[in-house]
Amino acid sequence: MFSIDSLLRDASLELRVLVPGPEGALEEPIAWVHGTELPDPSRYLRPRELVLTNGLWLGRITAAGFVANVKRARGAGIVFGRRPEAPATPPELVAACRDADLPLLEISPEVPFTAISEAVTARYARERQTALIGMVRRGDALATAISRGAGASGVLRVLRRDLELPLAVVDRMGRPLAAAGAELTAEQLQQVAAALARRPPPLETDLGAAGRAALFLVGAVGDVDAALVCLRPAGDLTRAEQDALEQAARFLSLEVAKQQAVQAIEQRFAGELLEMVLSGGSRAAEVPGRLRAFGVNTDDPLAVWALAFADGEATLPGLAEVVGEFFAAEGVPAVVAGGSRDVVAVLSWRRPEGESAPLAERLAAGVAGRFAGRRPVVGLGGVAMDPTGLREPLVRAREVCQTLRRGGSGPAVRSFAELGTYRLLLGAQDADTLRSLADGVLAPIREHDARRGSELEATLRAFLDHDGQWAATAAALHVHVNTLRNRLAKVTELTGRDVTRTADRVDLFLALEAAAML
Structure with a gap:
């Protein structure tokens, strides 16, 4: 000016x-x-x-x-x-x-006064021309950095040629993508993530000891995925500085969109890998090649782990990426596939078996630190000596994970061998056998529940979960003991199995567990 x-x-x-x-x-x-x-x-x-x-x-x-x-x-x-x-x-x-x-x-x-007006006009035109030339030059440099794969760090390097400002790029998960002249603590990264989670996100946030920071939002596919963070209050920035940071944020949106596209492709291929493992048959022959494409050596033993949150049915966006980052930091080659209920990792496992649980506990702790208020659990499915044997540890890992999710405040990490003997027996069965067992016993109950709107299956599970104790089960269901007896009598009538007899109770219990595994 x-x-x-x-x-x-x-x-x-x-x-x-x-x-x-x-x-x-x-x-x-x-x-x-x-x-x-x-x-x-x-x-x-x-x-x-x-x-x-x-x-x-x-x-x-x-x-x-x-x-x-x-x-x-x-x-x-x-x-x-x-x-x-x-x-x-x-x-x-x-x-x-x-x-x-x-x-x-x-x-x-x-x-004359017109001489002053002409001088001011000329100066303003020169300044605008200089600013526009600078924007074009910077835009060319940003485009070059993105096209050459320099990423967020390359964008910040371009900015720092013109601006002596402390800058960082942080995604909505609180992960630092790049920094130049700024070092954010773990707490400050989470403060940025919390700000980005608000709707609408603020354009400035308080970072404690670092003071107030301006946020220039970085979006891809219509959502806010990251922020270009300047450790200066927005009011302290000149118009030229704000223009440059807004320009850089738009280029960062391209980089984030590119990364998301790559991650989506990787997740799709990883999901297909699990389908190949589960389906067997001709597609199983594709498994080794798919593993090698992810950098997993198929000559090594392969471990399968499953991770989920104990307090909900759905996984959170970004969970698979956090798990993948953990294994990368540990130097463990892995394929990580995210689903709606869990995240599965197939690992190249060259370590002693005894190191599985400590590493899994570190994984659970790391995920808990990134998702405040959530309790992750990890199921260890065991090790396959080659890709053809992956189906069994995959099924086991998911079964352990689902068991831990239902276990409330129990351990965060368990292996399949640590579960009950009945789980070992069920885990050795294929899906058709499990379905036959579940449907053969539970079909009449489920049909009655669907037709009458009753809760016989839930009542049966609660009774077995409370070790057949009538008073404890009735209290948990908030019903009278006589109501509970009437419901279980109906279960006996429909299934031909009496919950007071041990052999019949075992049949009912195994049918429920088989249904849960499916």
């Missing part, structure tokens, strides 16, 4: 300072010049405009009144143009400006 001082340096304007105003006022940017002879121009004067006047208002208002009106409108100062009727700047105007601490300049009678 141009200033009064820049106009003073133009000798052709023949300007002279009569009152300099407060310290630094002559170097402050001015918005424009405003010629007026109105006694009160405040209604038409914008903040930081420089007033040009010949004093024709003298006689209709005092100099002090005119200066007060200019001051009230936050004018940048006054330029008085001498004329034959007023060959010198009125002393009362000089005194009024001095009292109001408002800059006052005097221009030679030989120089």
Whole structure:
């Protein structure tokens, strides 16, 4: 922006300072010049405009009144143009400006006000041209950085050529994607993530010891996925700095969209890998090649783990990425596939079997740190010696994971071998056998529940979960004990199995567990 001082340096304007105003006022940017002879121009004067006047208002208002009106409108100062009727700047105007601490300049009678207007226009045009050239140049550099795969770090390097600002790029999961001149703590990263989770996200957030930070939102596919964080309050940034940061945020949106597309492709291929493992048959022959494409050595033993949250049915966006980052940091080659209920990882496992549980516990702790308030659980399905044997550990890992989810506050990590013997037996069965067992026993109950809106299956599970204790089960279901007896009598009638007999109770229990595994 141009200033009064820049106009003073133009000798052709023949300007002279009569009152300099407060310290630094002559170097402050001015918005424009405003010629007026109105006694009160405040209604038409914008903040930081420089007033040009010949004093024709003298006689209709005092100099002090005119200066007060200019001051009230936050004018940048006054330029008085001498004329034959007023060959010198009125002393009362000089005194009024001095009292109001408002800059006052005097221009030679030989120089018209239009010369100042032309000078300001020329300076403004040059500044705009310089700014536009800078935007174009920076845009070319940003496009080059993105196209060459420099990522978010490359974008920040381009910005730092022009701006000495502390910058970082943080995604909605609180992960630092890049930084330049700024180091955010784990707590500050989570504060940024919390801000991005709000709807709508704020354009500024408090980062504690780092102070207030401006957020320039980075979106892809219509949502806010990250932010370009500047560790300065938005009000402290110049218009040029804001323009540059907004421009960079738009280019970061391209980078985020590209990353999301790559992740989506990887997730789709990883999901297909699990389908190949489960389906067997001809598609199983594709499994080794798919594993190698993810960097997993098929000559190594392969472990399968399943992770989910204990407090809900659905996984959260970004969970698969967090799990993948964990294994990458541990140096464990892995394929990670995210589903609606769990995340499955197939690992190249060269370590002793005893290291599985400690590593899984670190994984659970790391995920818990990234998803506040959620309790992750990890099921260890065992190890296959080659890709053809992956189906069994995959089924086991998911079964353990689902068991841990239903276990409330129990352990966060378990292996299949640590589950009950009945689970080992069920886990060895194929899906058709499990379905036959479940349907053969539970079909009449489910048909009755669907037709009558009853809760026989839920009642049966609660009774077995409470070890056949009538009073405890009734209390858990908030029903009378007689109601519970009537419901279980109906179960006996429909299935031909009496819950008071051990053998029949085992049949009912195994049918429910088989249904849960399916």
